[in-house]
Amino acid sequence: MxxxxxxxxxxxxxxxxxxxxxxxxxxxxxxxxxxxxxxxxxxxxxxxxxxxxxxxxxxxxxxxxxxxxxxxxxxxxxxxxxxxxxxxxxxxxxxxxxxxxxxxxxxxxxxxxxxxxxxxxxxxxxxxxxxxxxxxxxxxxxxxxxxxxxxxxxxxxxxxxxxxxxxxxxxxxxxxxxxxxxxxxxxxxxxxxxxxxxxxxxxxxxxxxxxxPVQGPSVKIGMASINMSLEELRSRGQQHEAEKIMNRYVHCIDLLSRSGAEVILLPEKIITLNLNEQPILLQLLADAARSNQITLIATLDIQDDSKLYNSAYLFSPRGEILLKYDKQHLLPFSEGSYIPGQELSIRALEDKGIWGIAICKDMDFQEPSRGYSQRGINLLFVPALDFKADALLHARIAIMRGVEGNYAVARAAQWGLLSLSSNKGNIIDMASNSAEKNDVLLIGEIKLDQGKSIYGRFGxxxxxxxxxxxxxxxxxxxxxxxxxxxxx
The missing domain is CATH 1.10.1760 (Arp2/3 complex 21 kDa subunit ARPC3)
Structure with a gap:
């Protein structure tokens, strides 16, 4: 004993x-x-x-x-x-x-x-x-x-x-x-x-x-994520399925713009697009931005000849592509065939501050986030995918990056959270699509600060x-x- x-x-x-x-x-x-x-x-x-x-x-x-x-x-x-x-x-x-x-x-x-x-x-x-x-x-x-x-x-x-x-x-x-x-x-x-x-x-x-107090301009941001099964996600490269997904997102864009959204963010990898064979699908996004007079950020899998990119596009209210950003930090076990990006994508707007784009896993790293802070952006747009169970785990990382760099963060995940947070980490609005059967829309207004931080400068x-x-x-x-x- x-x-x-x-x-x-x-x-x-x-x-x-x-x-x-x-x-x-x-x-x-x-x-x-x-x-x-x-x-x-x-x-x-x-x-x-x-x-x-x-x-x-x-x-x-x-x-x-x-x-x-x-x-x-x-x-x-x-x-x-x-x-x-x-x-x-x-x-x-x-x-x-x-x-x-x-x-x-x-x-x-x-x-x-x-x-x-x-x-x-x-x-x-x-x-x-x-x-x-x-x-x-x-x-x-x-x-x-x-x-x-x-x-x-x-x-x-x-x-x-x-x-x-x-x-x-x-x-x-x-x-x-x-x-x-x-x-x-x-x-x-x-x-x-x-x-x-x-x-x-x-x-x-x-x-x-x-x-x-925050002294900068304010922006009204809309986000959308349609309900999508794993099978639909895998078949998003097929012409019929891609068109169906795109039409659903165009409908979401229309609804958000009627609610006053000035800029609309869509999730990561909404469709797979071959630029040589399906340019009309990219034009649908440009037309949606132009007809609604909004700025639109959408991310797609882009097949360009033999190269594959995870790319985000920023469309102006005229339907022009003002920015293109390629994801820099790729998932080792599912994005091994993609070409990683190397450059920041920054756009200065006369009365709406300076904007940047990063994609999902990019936020797990302190670059390119710190690089954006050094350039003085006020607002970072982050299209994402996520895996339902990690919704909060991944969203909170993006929120913290915003505090580090002193900029607001708008993040839209396909299987996670839609979140809008200030440069101080305040949650302006947040919505979950992981358990929803319907499409999820979020709209919120955020006031932007000056950008830049001590951490952004000294790393x-x-x-x-x-x-x-x-x-x-x-x-x-x-x-x-x-x-x-x-x-x-």
Whole structure:
């Protein structure tokens, strides 16, 4: 029989893993309970500083797989092969655990208030480095859980999402570490004061930015997404099916224009078009823009000779094509035959600001979004596809890109959300088409700000800062154990 001590350890382990895992699951997945992200690490961090190494490693791995991995597995395995998904999660779980063990070792070896920054800077650096090399870009960043926490996410206009990730790890780590140092009141206070002060300053900045009135022009934007099955999507390249889809969208354009929409955005890949054989279908969009006197953005699969593009067109109220944008970040397992785009597409309008276009997965990366910010756009149009289960997961990324770059974002997904958000992340309007049987229309008016941001200008400076801080803390630890620095 198990003795009482082992039962006590098992119970403590189980409660810790369940509390952190459940909190992470409901904060990082489709439920998006942002406040739980701040609470989720606390039980695990406290457990890390109170239990033996073997139990800590086991708890860390289990928590990561239950909390982080399972929350996005529901939809990811429909896009990414399961073997690659599991492999990537194993690597992430190992890194997560190594950082946790390092945090524990430093706190035990030499008591110091600065060790609360170790895990924060380390995990932020990991997210940043991963985003530079991963085909998923920034998709898995924990920062996106805070998209509805408006005061906090304003810091993204300065630091990018890396400042948010840093805070999400720093505050719980400092709470756990101060609890660990609770018998030393002076050290306990030092440990908690600096992180909480940083959080308070972040909130003050966020509240100030939210209070600054918008001075730019306003635009009335309409979006449409027709109900389409997977079979219809796959057959959208056939002449008869393409014409039927196009006529349905033309009808939506007519309805939106009658409601006062000045510009109308349609989703990604509405049809597949061979420019040499079906030019009349492109003309239908031009005619719809001209007859309704609206600006129209529509995205199509374009077959041009032997080349295939995922292209967005911007039609003027005269029916002229003013912009063409080719998707830059293509899905590795379904768009391998497409030619990626290389250029930004920007249009300055005399009384409506400066507009840009990106397509779906482009928003998972910080380019071309940052490039648009540097060029001072006020409004970014994002036609998208999505996969129903990831509706909010993907829409919130685009919202955060707008905060980073200081521009409004209009995003229309075929199987997700139609959303209109301001440069500060405010949701002007949002509609879901994932469960609808009918076509979905959305119309909203948004006031545009000046564009450009500190992050847009200086880029990923905070990501590099996190790398440097992590290395500095390791050196500080080594030197402090060599008696070069006075110990606490």
């Amino acid at each position: 198990l003795n009482k001590e082992i039962i006590k350890k098992l119970l403590y382990f189980t409660i810790t893993v369940m509390l952190s895992s459940v909190a992470y699951y409901f904060s990082t997945g489709i439920y998006n309970c942002w406040f739980l992200t701040w609470l989720a690490p606390i039980p695990l961090f406290i457990y890390t500083l109170e239990s033996t190494m073997a139990w800590v490693i086991f708890a860390s791995v289990i928590t990561y797989f239950i909390g982080f991995s399972s929350s996005i597995f529901v939809y990811s395995n429909t896009i990414i092969p399961v073997s690659l998904l599991v492999y990537g999660n194993i690597i992430d779980a190992i890194i997560f655990t190594v950082l946790l063990v390092l945090f524990r070792y430093m706190a035990f070896k030499n008591k110091h208030w600065a060790w609360s920054f170790v895990f924060a800077s380390g995990w932020t650096a990991v997210e940043f480095i991963t985003s530079l090399h991963s085909p998923a870009g920034t998709f898995n960043s924990i920062a996106y859980t805070q998209v509805f926490n408006l005061p906090v996410i304003q810091i993204a206009s300065v630091t990018g999402i890396w400042g948010i990730t840093f805070l999400l790890m720093l505050v719980p780590a400092s709470i756990a570490l101060s609890w660990h140092y609770r018998k030393n009141s002076k050290l306990c206070l030092k440990t908690i004061v600096v992180p909480i002060s940083i959080l308070i300053l972040t909130l003050i900045f966020g509240l100030y930015r939210l209070s600054v 990923n400076w905070f990501g590099y800062f996190s790398e440097g801080l992590f290395i500095f803390l390791l050196l500080l630890f080594l030197l402090s154990n060599s008696n070069i620095f006075e110990r606490e």
